[in-house]
Amino acid sequence: MNKTITDIAQMAGVAKSTVSRFLNGGSVSEDTRQKIERIIKEHNYVPNTFAQSLKAKKTSIIGTVVPRLDSYATSQTLIGIDEELRGLHYQMLIANTSQDMQREIDAIYDFARQKVSGIILLAAEVTDAHLKAIEDIKIPVLLVGQQHELLHSLIHNDDQAGYILGKYVVEQGHRDIVYLGVSERDQAVGVHRKQGFKRAVDECSECNVKYYETSFKMSEAVITAEAILDVSRPSLIVAATDNIAMGVMKTAFFRNIRIPQELSVTGFGGYDITEMIHPTLTTVKYHYLQAGKLAAKHISRLVEGESVRQHTIVDVELIPRESVDKI
Secondary structure: OOOOHHHHHHHHOOOHHHHHHHHOOOOOOHHHHHHHHHHHHHOOOOOOHHHHHOOOOOOOEEEEEEOOOOOHHHHHHHHHHHHHHHHOOOEEEEEEOOOOHHHHHHHHHHHHHOOOOEEEEEOOOOOHHHHHHHHHHOOOEEEEOOOOOOOEEEEEOHHHHHHHHHHHHHHOOOOEEEEEEOOOOOHHHHHHHHHHHHHHHOOOOOOEEEEEEOOOOHHHHHHHHHHHHHHOOOOEEEEOOHHHHHHHHHHHHHOOOOOOOOOEEEOOEOOHHHHOOOOOOEEEEEOHHHHHHHHHHHHHHHHOOOOOOOEEEEOEEEEOOOOOOOO
């Protein structure tokens, strides 16, 4: 049977509040500290971190707000955060908002009520309501994946990602191009990634580029790709994410359009599956795991009152593969 904090207090011959104070880093005498430590070790006692958070002024819990869990980018980022936080003696609580902005706001307040020490926020958009919530709770918040001038932010270099991919496909001889992006409400993917690509192709006077929008869902990318291919046959479709790219490839497969001989396709993200499908997908790799670990380090420093750079940019990497033909 697992021991409780009451059991530990009785065996140590001290008050429950003394054990609680010890567990939360408070001041106790050296004799008492040694006695409590010995009993905890003998009985393999593991404190209930969440229960402690309800009473302590400061906890070892970091709240993480994510827009969705069924995403490679999110899952890899969370793994990085969790691995690093454990090494820093913090635990992670996750709030999934299912891309509902009001649930994001509610999660920020909920975490504050649970007395987390800091919050890592993965949001597609930062609104005035987000800023008000962050101002209200008076808890360190780190924004990941997007950048805002008023918040500590950690972002991937989306502009550079779009630019290096744009330069690459132009160098491969592609001139009739479709860019399949997402809503510009998402600053990172919808705006900066597209702007970087546009900057590269604008350097090519012969390029003819058409811009379309879809959602992040592969199923909706399939529908959008069908509509595009109904009216035109570009030499290349650049998809704003690997999921969208795979939706395009699925549409091409069902239409017997050969990739890359008849249609080249690229994505962004560098998901593991992109090197297992056939043909393998040309993409820009994002280092989500590394970003997660860096986010954990930054939020822990903010919690401890240490200095952290206001905006941090994580590099990206072009991965040329089979899905782009050289014309």
